Amino acid sequence: MMPAEDERSRDLPAGHSWIEVDYRFPPGADGARQAQMLAVGQTAGSWDARHSHREKELRSHLGEVRSLALQEDGGTVATIAFPRGNLDGSMGALLTMIFGKYSLGGVARILALRLPADYGLQPRFGLPGLRQRLDVHGRPLIMAIFKPALGLDAAGHAEILAQAAMAGLDIIKDDEILPDLAEAPVLERWRACAPIIEARRDRSGRDLLYAVNLSGDARSLQEQARRLVAEGANALLLNVLTYGFAVLEALVRDPEVAVPIFAHPAFAGALCGAPEHGLAYGVVLGTLMAHAGADAVLYPAHYGSLPFSAADETAIVAALRARAVAPVPSAGVHPGTLAQILGDYGCEVILNAGTGIMDHPDGIGPGVLAFFEAWERWQQGESLRLEAVPPGPLHRALEKWGGG
Amino acid sequence: MMPAEDERSRDLPAGHSWIEVDYRFPPGADGARQAQMLAVGQTAGSWDARHSHREKELRSHLGEVRSLALQEDGGTVATIAFPRGNLDGSMGALLTMIFGKYSLGGVARILALRLPADYGLQPRFGLPGLRQRLDVHGRPLIMAIFKPALGLDAAGHAEILAQAAMAGLDIIKDDEILPDLAEAPVLERWRACAPIIEARRDRSGRDLLYAVNLSGDARSLQEQARRLVAEGANALLLNVLTYGFAVLEALVRDPEVAVPIFAHPAFAGALCGAPEHGLAYGVVLGTLMAHAGADAVLYPAHYGSLPFSAADETAIVAALRARAVAPVPSAGVHPGTLAQILGDYGCEVILNAGTGIMDHPDGIGPGVLAFFEAWERWQQGESLRLEAVPPGPLHRALEKWGGG
Numbered sequence: 124m125m126p127a128e129d130e131r132s133r134d135l136p137a138g139h140s141w142i143e144v145d146y147r148f149p150p151g152a153d154g155a156r157q158a159q160m161l162a163v164g165q166t167a168g169s170w171d172a173r174h175s176h177r178e179k180e181l182r183s184h185l186g187e188v189r190s191l192a193l194q195e196d197g198g199t200v201a202t203i204a205f206p207r208g209n210l211d212g213s214m215g216a217l218l219t220m221i222f223g224k225y226s227l228g229g230v231a232r233i234l235a236l237r238l239p240a241d242y243g244l245q246p247r248f249g250l251p252g253l254r255q256r257l258d259v260h261g262r263p264l265i266m267a268i269f270k271p272a273l274g275l276d277a278a279g280h281a282e283i284l285a286q287a288a289m290a291g292l293d294i295i296k297d298d299e300i301l302p303d304l305a306e307a308p309v310l311e312r313w314r315a316c317a318p319i320i321e322a323r324r325d326r327s328g329r330d331l332l333y334a335v336n337l338s339g340d341a342r343s344l345q346e347q348a349r350r351l352v353a354e355g356a357n358a359l360l361l362n363v364l365t366y367g368f369a370v371l372e373a374l375v376r377d378p379e380v381a382v383p384i385f386a387h388p389a390f391a392g393a394l395c396g397a398p399e400h401g402l403a404y405g406v407v408l409g410t411l412m413a414h415a416g417a418d419a420v421l422y423p424a425h426y427g428s429l430p431f432s433a434a435d436e437t438a439i440v441a442a443l444r445a446r447a448v449a450p451v452p453s454a455g456v457h458p459g460t461l462a463q464i465l466g467d468y469g470c471e472v473i474l475n476a477g478t479g480i481m482d483h484p485d486g487i488g489p490g491v492l493a494f495f496e497a498w499e500r501w502q503q504g505e506s507l508r509l510e511a512v513p514p515g516p517l518h519r520a521l522e523k524w525g526g527g
Numbered sequence: 528m529m530p531a532e533d534e535r536s537r538d539l540p541a542g543h544s545w546i547e548v549d550y551r552f553p554p555g556a557d558g559a560r561q562a563q564m565l566a567v568g569q570t571a572g573s574w575d576a577r578h579s580h581r582e583k584e585l586r587s588h589l590g591e592v593r594s595l596a597l598q599e600d601g602g603t604v605a606t607i608a609f610p611r612g613n614l615d616g617s618m619g620a621l622l623t624m625i626f627g628k629y630s631l632g633g634v635a636r637i638l639a640l641r642l643p644a645d646y647g648l649q650p651r652f653g654l655p656g657l658r659q660r661l662d663v664h665g666r667p668l669i670m671a672i673f674k675p676a677l678g679l680d681a682a683g684h685a686e687i688l689a690q691a692a693m694a695g696l697d698i699i700k701d702d703e704i705l706p707d708l709a710e711a712p713v714l715e716r717w718r719a720c721a722p723i724i725e726a727r728r729d730r731s732g733r734d735l736l737y738a739v740n741l742s743g744d745a746r747s748l749q750e751q752a753r754r755l756v757a758e759g760a761n762a763l764l765l766n767v768l769t770y771g772f773a774v775l776e777a778l779v780r781d782p783e784v785a786v787p788i789f790a791h792p793a794f795a796g797a798l799c800g801a802p803e804h805g806l807a808y809g810v811v812l813g814t815l816m817a818h819a820g821a822d823a824v825l826y827p828a829h830y831g832s833l834p835f836s837a838a839d840e841t842a843i844v845a846a847l848r849a850r851a852v853a854p855v856p857s858a859g860v861h862p863g864t865l866a867q868i869l870g871d872y873g874c875e876v877i878l879n880a881g882t883g884i885m886d887h888p889d890g891i892g893p894g895v896l897a898f899f900e901a902w903e904r905w906q907q908g909e910s911l912r913l914e915a916v917p918p919g920p921l922h923r924a925l926e927k928w929g930g931g
Contacts, residue, residue: 165704168675168881180678209677211706216742218769219793220704226796227826227858228833271572273613274584300569300624302615338620340776341745365622367771372744389623392630397801422631429632454631477572 131235132410132442139239141204143189144221146231149399154199155191161225162186162203184209198399200234207239214243214368214415222402233402236410244375244416248383249447250471253418256357256383257293257330262502263461263470264293265494266451267487268477272298277311283487284316284333287480288323290491294332294473296360299387302338309335309347313356320357334360334385341370349379358383364390364407368415375416385451386417395435404431405438413442419449419473426463428455440468451475458497458517459526462507465498484523489516497527535639536814536846543643545608547593548625550635553803558603559595565629566590566607588613604638611643618647618772618819626806637806640814648779648820652787653851654875657822660761660787661697661734666906667865667874668697669898670855671891672881676702681715687891688720688737691884692727694895698736698877700764703791706742713739713751717760724761738762738789745774753783762787768794768811772819779820789855790821799839808835809842817846823853823877830867832859844872855879862901862921863930866911869902888927893920901931 131145146161148154166186174181189202210216222233246252254260267287269280287295303309313335320331335356337344344366348359363371363386374380388408395404404422412420422439423431431454440450450472452464457479464474474494483490493516500507500517507527512518521527535549550565552558570590578585593606614620626637650656658664671691673684691699707713717739724735739760741748748770752763767775767790778784792812799808808826816824826843827835835858844854854876856868861883868878878898887894900921904911911931916922925931 166677168677168702168704174675177675177678177683181675184677208708209704209706211708211742213706213743215748215766215770216704216706219706219766222797223703223766223769223791223793224833224858226794226800227792227835228796230800271578271581271585273571273588274581298572299627300572300613300620302613302617302620302623304612304615338615339617339773340780341771341773342749342777342781344619344773345746362619362623362627365627366619366773367745369743369745369748369770369774373746376744377746387627388631389627390630392632393626393805394797396630396634397804400801400804401797429628431631454628 132237132405132438134240134445135237137239137241140207142207142210142217142221142239142242143202143204143237144233145235146201146203147194147234147399148199148201148231150197152199152230154193154201157229157231158188158191158199158201158203160229161231162188165220165223165225166205166209207242212243214372214411218368230399232399233406235403236406238410238414243414244372246413246416246418246446246448247375247381248418250419250449251447253332253383253449257332259293259329261470262498263465263468264473265491266294266296266473266475267292267480267491268296268475269298269301270477270481272301274306276307277315280307280312281315281319283481284319286487287491288319288331290488291495292331292491294334294358296334296385297336298477299336299360299362299389301336303347309338310350310354313351313354317355330357332358332383334358336360337366341367341373344370345373345377345380348374349377352380352382356382358385360385360387362387362389363412363415363417364388364394368411371415371417383418384416386412386420388420388422403438404435405442409439409442413446413448417448419451421451421453421475423454424452424456424460424464426460427453449473455479457524457526458493458520459507459524461494461497462501462527465501479524483516484519485516489519492516493520536641536809536842538644538849539641541643541645544611546611546614546621546625546643546646547606547608547641548637549639550605550607551598551638551803552603552605552635554601556603556634558597558605561633561635562592562595562603562605562607564633565635566592569624569627569629570609570613611646616647618776618815622772634803636803637810639807640810642814642818647818648776650817650820650822650850650852651779651785652822654823654853655851657736657787657853661736663697663733665874666902667869667872668877669895670698670700670877670879671696671884671895672700672879673702673705674881674885676705680711681719684711684716685719685723687885688723690891691895692723692735694892695899696735696895698738698762700738700789701740703740703764703766703793705740707751713742714754714758717755717758721759734761736762736787738764740764741770745771745777748774749777749781749784752778753781756784756786760786762789764789764791766791766793767816767819767821768792768798772815775819775821787822788820790816790824792824792826807842808839809846813843813846817850817852821852823855825855825857825879827858828856828860828864828868830864831857853877859883861928861930862897862924863911863928865898865901866905866931869905883928887920888923889920893923896920897924
């Protein structure tokens, strides 16, 4: 029997000299032949007799098919081991090796990726670091999103933040679709919001993180991150899959950008959505994000507004938690989903609500308060059913969105 | 009737204020509803009554479903127009808008993308610039690949290049799977090869471009590119899809990296390979590459060693040529495929052969000469069939690989 995906993707011991990948080939493909093509074609390349004098050097770089398992539906799952020495430690080189040219010809899906624990980067903060910055322990962190973001200027961002900050919010992030536009330049957004964060800290002693969305080319984006952090920005948001893992890695390595980085999953479906192609969500949003240094990773909760599978969510969370990266189940999160999320995750989670806060019938402040009210009831074992909840923000939220 | 894909992906006039995308939804999906979700969800986001006071600002950012066409198989093709003003001009923001969050939930495939001609970057060299640098006109450019690359040190690269240079090769590139390894550091590879290129220029007056493979994180990769160019490197290779379009854009904008950039398609199949998900090859390897500033783009020739479709190849070439980017049909190219490629492309093409040069039975020099022999016969209308070709490099190549 195949182990569950979250088991299959566990890190290998630090110093391990192989990288292991599980590929699935669909029914009808010659899995054994395809696996051999991958192991050889993505490493030593051709094996012409003319290269026999170089056999020793080539052999040290050669991939190996470690196992082949025929599936019930006629597909094949192959485990291939690649020498770690073929790589420079970057995600770009890794993806080029394990799927690069092969992806243009063969039909295969990467189900799992096992990297040595010391391959790539560690998150600099992770969930423990976020808790330390916020000085919030023993409860889930509550996170909101500026929405609708397009058409909202810097002052509009500040107005929203003022309401959310007053209600005790922990983290807010830009909408991922808002780049550095002339009508709401990213630096102005931060400058308008910074005094509100400062005032909250002065008043309550509690920090509030604002993950500012980065955009541009790889260089201008990093310069933007540096300017933001130099002006006090305390968190960043990156659409890792549309900008590149290499951009995330550069930010994580930059001592001038010493703030937590939230990774957004936009575009992951282009890589992960098809059943027999691309890569499993657990690999892209779990293993790769965790080894590229993200501090927190967003992904759809399987009971949210996007049709996401529980197995994918489980695989993502296992890979993130193995490296202390904060899991951020998202999309369709509202106070009525809190019990279900905490049932799955316990408290070590960030609850990220966009419309589930912004569109609360009584406004943004009550939108945040409804989450805290739900958390307090849950913690004390009280029911979250509408009829059991007294009038107030949570009651109004449950009326609108259901759940509980 | 739908226009052919290469027609559908034509650039819009410069200054055009919309970006148009054709999506296909599979049979069984409610195409009209999905299109609406895309147009609204990827722009204005939610349309809650609470935001009515912001309606004017939101409306200027709203996407519009421009057409819906039911396909014979029950699928739907929808054209959606997105305001250009939602973007900062980067490919990262573009991909986030047109497919970002939606890709996590809905099943759709992007068939075509029409960008204003002045969106993004122009190639700085393109095929005309490559010809000018090489001073080669009126014939296809001949390009080789260092293979097998892993296990080959800097001196080994130089040995191969010496043979190829003597035979008159125009361009050589690193294997895309060779990053900056301690056993063959990228700077040492260039330093070992530079004197051979210089000697060829002194001897024949003709330059030879060596596209050096970049790797690392976004910042170290760009520093590597700058160091290489400072030491005289005259071309670069980037795995655009595993490092990110943002990395390509940063290189193209960098005045310190004023050399042609070759874009490798490794990993494109993870985005483009599935029938109903992701993006068409013409969008990724054509439109996006051409608007991100690549000078030359590699992709599988449909009669090569990878099972690639002629329609995909046609769409890629149309998008590249619209911006003077050099098309580089690759994978399984050998002298026996020359007539077919030139029949399709004419002379305005780069013929890129890996094993088709390196594994020539008589060695690398004859591997290059076989291409020139084939070109001369083709130009003079002489047969390329084995029995018509006199003994020599081309005859030996046709014996080994067939074709003609």
